[in-house]
Amino acid sequence: MREVSVAGPAGECCGSPLTGEPLSAAEAGEISVLLKAIADPARLRLVSLIACHEGGEACVCELTGAFDLTAPTISHHLRVLREAGLISSERRGTWVYYRTNQGVLARLAAVLGPGVPAMAASR
């Protein structure tokens, strides 16, 4: 099985990943790991809150207030995002600060983009 695997030598059709040439099973596997991580209302907002926060980073204590969830649950979501590579954490004294990994987010956007030939940038 596994027909449409590697496709042509890159760039036969239009240029965009999703509309250019089909994703291989391997690529789809990688990307779906990232998508699964961010495909949750709480996690999507966490990434958004972190990215928008001044300095590009946010302390956990600044994030929990925005949700109806308990601290352990927020911590769980942050861990999922971190293990997927979408965010990074750093402890400074009592507080733990999170920041987004822009390159990984850019890769996601590039894969979903309808006509923008931008994927090669973040591979």
Add this chain to the structure above:
Amino acid sequence: MREVSVAGPAGECCGSPLTGEPLSAAEAGEISVLLKAIADPARLRLVSLIACHEGGEACVCELTGAFDLTAPTISHHLRVLREAGLISSERRGTWVYYRTNQGVLARLAAVLGPGVPAMAASR
């Protein structure tokens, strides 16, 4: 709770959804429905295969061959994508053809995009 809800009158900071101003809980809910739908290796490849296929559409029988999955499972994934609004189906005779809804995909890409002020286009 639910602090960071509606934010400013659109477009205070940079421009991008995720890095400009934080997503509201409502927006995050909508977007995460789309992300959950596409956050699966099989569904991601299905969208890719459909989008790349000539004419922008593909028959189910042309899709099932690319997977190690049974026809009911493929049909299930297509249903999930369809109910999320990412693809549309049309029956023509014996065959059912699927095509992607580019606007919805564009919205996703815009939300994840790091610096591209493109979200307003597909709202």
Add this chain to the structure above:
DNA sequence: GTCTTGCTTTGATTACTGTCAAATTAGATG
């Protein structure tokens, strides 16, 4: 040292998801 605060981990529960086999519907053809 003891406390207090910030955050994470553990354990349990509940709910959802991906998958298949079997049955079903839809259309074309004989």
Add this chain to the structure above:
DNA sequence: CATCTAATTTGACAGTAATCAAAGCAAGAC
């Protein structure tokens, strides 16, 4: 009508995931 192919629906099962309460860990204050 019967039959064949294409696709979907149903029902069941195994695996995964979201959530919380309680316990644990880390760093600073006392």
